[in-house]
Amino acid sequence: MPVLEELRQAVVDGQAKAAVARATQGLEEGIPAEVLLRDGLISAMQEVGRLFEEGEIFVPEMLVSARAMNATLVVLKPLLATEGSEARSEGKVVIGTVQGDLHEIGKNLVAIMLEGSGFEVVDLGTDVSPERFLEAAEAGADVVAMSALLTTTMTNMKAVVEALGRAGLRDKVRIIVGGAPITDRFASEIGADGYAPDASKAVRKVRELLAVKA
Amino acid sequence: MPVLEELRQAVVDGQAKAAVARATQGLEEGIPAEVLLRDGLISAMQEVGRLFEEGEIFVPEMLVSARAMNATLVVLKPLLATEGSEARSEGKVVIGTVQGDLHEIGKNLVAIMLEGSGFEVVDLGTDVSPERFLEAAEAGADVVAMSALLTTTMTNMKAVVEALGRAGLRDKVRIIVGGAPITDRFASEIGADGYAPDASKAVRKVRELLAVKA
Amino acid sequence: MVEYTRLAVDDLDQFVFGRCPFPLQVGDGLKLGDGTVYPELNFTLPPMQVNAATMDQVRREYTQMVEEACARAVDLQVPGLVVELELLPDLTRQPQWGAEVTAILRTALDKYAASDGLRSALRVTPNDNRDFVRPPLLREGEEWEKMVATFDLCAEAGADLLSIESTGGKEVHDDALLNGDLAGSVFALGVLASRDMAQLWDLIVDVAAKRQVVAAGDSACGFANTAMALADTRHIPKVLAALVRVLSVPRSLVAYERGAVGPGKDCAYENVYLKAITGYPMALEGAEAACAHLSPVGNIAKAVADLWSNESVQNIKLLGAMAPTVSMEQLAYATRLMNEATRAGQATLLRDLFVASDTDKDPQAYVLRPDVALKLGAEILAEPTPYLRTRRAALAGLGALRRGEAEGAFLLRRAESNWLRRLSEQAEQLPEDEGHFIEEMVARVDREKVRLGQYGLDA
Amino acid sequence: MVEYTRLAVDDLDQFVFGRCPFPLQVGDGLKLGDGTVYPELNFTLPPMQVNAATMDQVRREYTQMVEEACARAVDLQVPGLVVELELLPDLTRQPQWGAEVTAILRTALDKYAASDGLRSALRVTPNDNRDFVRPPLLREGEEWEKMVATFDLCAEAGADLLSIESTGGKEVHDDALLNGDLAGSVFALGVLASRDMAQLWDLIVDVAAKRQVVAAGDSACGFANTAMALADTRHIPKVLAALVRVLSVPRSLVAYERGAVGPGKDCAYENVYLKAITGYPMALEGAEAACAHLSPVGNIAKAVADLWSNESVQNIKLLGAMAPTVSMEQLAYATRLMNEATRAGQATLLRDLFVASDTDKDPQAYVLRPDVALKLGAEILAEPTPYLRTRRAALAGLGALRRGEAEGAFLLRRAESNWLRRLSEQAEQLPEDEGHFIEEMVARVDREKVRLGQYGLDA
């Protein structure tokens, strides 16, 4: 098996040590870092995503693969052209649960899935005020993602949309929302760009929104 | 039993012939028509309303009583001072199901209960356009009452509220809405004054709204 | 015309959910009445307008509803599923829109059949728009033509079953209900509605034959469920509502006489009787349809159901999922229990628990008792015509209610007892001669509300 | 401290809905676990803010919800009713608001008791707001103080039962779940949560004693129901979620060790075990709670329920009624059926139908099987401490799941089977020595997420 394929398989299997070893070996064999990144790591994470979609693996396996990828990236990063390094990110997503809401596991899942799919994620945590969302968006974001699990906190999403509008950022970032009481219709009503009912669909939605934007 | 009490009982029992006979007798005995109206007919219909509220009788009995009252009114009306005759009406209600909606039995019930409670009712029927509601309100109404049974017709209520507004009638009439998909919240959203979940509560609500207005 | 002169099921032990004498193969290999109760899911739009400008949103809503519900049905491993599309007035008035929504559901059901082996059938129920004209025009005019076109186009677009909740006669029945007028009710159901249904169902059966789909059945919803709703709010007596249920049997039977073969419509609680009479599988609804209407028969309606329905729910979000998906799950569990009882050989025992749990609390539950339905059903069939059957339904139904009250099978408030007596007195006045009865009634109906000519009564 | 060393119910024939060894008289004369299953209704606000400006609307919403639901309960002649008020975070943070809403419900329940003889009890469940501070502060700070005040004020304002869904340890458990980390899960439940609950429940039991109300019970909702939700969307394996349910038993038992007497909280499916262990009546939820969350245990959860709940539903309009009233009706019918079975001497037969209908479709249903719960419950009690019991729950629970799979009691997809094996390997690594285990875990937990000192582990 060529080293590239071994690297890819090591990441799919979540073998961080093996992945780092194969990447190092690949570099020694003269394979460019960009190729190891693209055909080794990124390709592996796509396979992981596919396996998850098909029910062959679960989030724990995705996390192990993501850790293997990250460990390998530490080795590759210094050798990647800046450009190549940036190409690694599909976009930057600021994420958090809205003010008053502590229900974070759905939000965490979305963050995990986005990272696994190559997005840079800034996780603001729970009970995030509109001001903190705004600050993070001002520091640079393509997407702001918010979740709420309560009927009494979902209304706080609107304040974030409005704050982004007042700051003149509304054209620059896409806004996506989710959580038990949230619907498509509610998303449109508050002026968000999209809604996703679960973590996998959130990733698809973010991709879709950024494609539209681009 | 004095004739007044007999008249009252005849109306409660829905005995139209007996009621007319007792009213005629009362007039012969020199009882003023206004008294026969107030202590005979109106008092009887109040008792009918009470019996209904307590589950002792049903709508069919109310209708029979209402018919006995109406038959008696034919006798009394020519003898009533104009003022007294008008005092007979608690207010004028224009009622109908909104455009696109054929579900009328709830609306009919409200009309029956309002009439039984002394209101003048103009029943526009079913599938009533905003224009027809407006026309009827322009001809003089204290209350416009609308019903809708479908999620796809309830939105037509707003058009009526707006039409009344454009015609400058919004301050003059109270608007009340009802029907399976309707809520208090929806009533406020479209700018109606009140909502009632059933026919008895509709009468109470109309009373309440007119008291506020007065 | 099919003549029903004796019960297809007359043995109480054979009268149970999931099983009927004439199982019916429908849609994608579902065999109804062959031992399994399937969920029948119905859903409708959230508050919104339906017009050319909103049709895109309408399509999205239906797509979401059917997709999410099917996904949940697969998760819960339902043995099969019937989806019902009750077309809104606007989707019946524009037959191509109704057909389009039908096609959306068809596509989704086919997709889940292919991907997950979900077996299913699609029932389409156009709205009876004929009473948009007042008094209703039953066999002419634009509303009629559009409705006819809707049946045909929807059958072409992928419906497996055709149904309707026809309203002929309702224009007279509404007033009869509010007046507690038994003769008016009998006239509306036993004469007007029965005459209208004969013609209407000839047409539906023709369309079904042409398109090779199933002519399923009708519902006396506008009559008997209106009565149930009025009784629930204490506007009319429960005993009247219970009686109207029995009165509706001969009327709804007409669909089968003209060639319908089931499954009868969910909201037709008279299906308990129609199953015994026709032997065809029937849909029913109860506790899991509380989203659409409250009722006093939430458990007992399960007793002989072959499809178990949620009646209808808007596409709005509950905390657990969109409301149609919540209904899907509830129906899945309700039918699971019934099917488990069948598997364990305990179906009639579970049926009897369903029955006993409701029957002592309301006369409307009492008339749905399987034993009561078998008895009254046989009495009804002993008469030859819809009118005479409806008259018999009144006499026998009131007899059963009086016996039930006397035996303490249910308790009645005093006001209810009074009405049971008054209705019995009214029933005694119903003439045996249909001609005389029609003459009497024609003389007193409000001609501003009904066109008797449409029923062949004026000419 | 109450020591539970053997099952209060060890005979499968005695382990059934509506009946428990220690019936509990609560509220207005309701005797729980004495032969009747009662509905427990919960409801919450529609989409809206809660603040000083909206409190009037909040009051109107709760008034409407309780009034309409009680009216329907009377119509349907329920034998009794428990209403649960799960306080929203904002209504816990302002204890006087929580008390005000409690008083609104109290007044309505008293009114219906007086006017219609509706027997009822009111459960109030403050929100565990302690993790608004990150890492959570468990025994100090404003959130803690407000929460304590809420218990007291609500008990004073008319609560009959006090509950909570406490979250101590969840800050570690969430990550454990997503990583499929059994040791992390055992540490969170068997060490952290159990330690937190011991202190928290001492306090709740004190408040209850002072106010003469009932300290009811806790729920591992944030642990095991989170796992169920993640499994439902296929984010984690179902076998893991099934196992976490069993792991949560020793943790939730702590409430009873400290003096709680039931009825346990509706969403605690571990109540199946806790009923066997404590002999107290328990609330459960399933099909009729689909409005709040979908689940694979809709029927089986009824098997040993003493209260049957809808979990929660917003005050929004469905076609039939406001959603809480719809839930009221559905619970009324569900409990009617169970009570009818009891009356007919068929309770265990109906229980077995509930069980059989779900148990072969999901390992999460399998671990709720009454016979499985009795067996595993006994094994858990054989150990002396929460940690050792949780470890035993892991070993015995996985053993039961492996046997179940081997016997074909349920089918697992390959990915699930793999996880069953992997979890079994992880379980073998759990040390018998609690000190060693804590040492190991303390070394590897993320100190940015948890304050170990709050659990007495750092000092």
Ligand SMILES: [Zn+2]
């Ligand atoms: Zn219907």
Ligand SMILES: [Zn+2]
């Ligand atoms: Zn919970």
Ligand SMILES: [Zn+2]
């Ligand atoms: Zn709960």
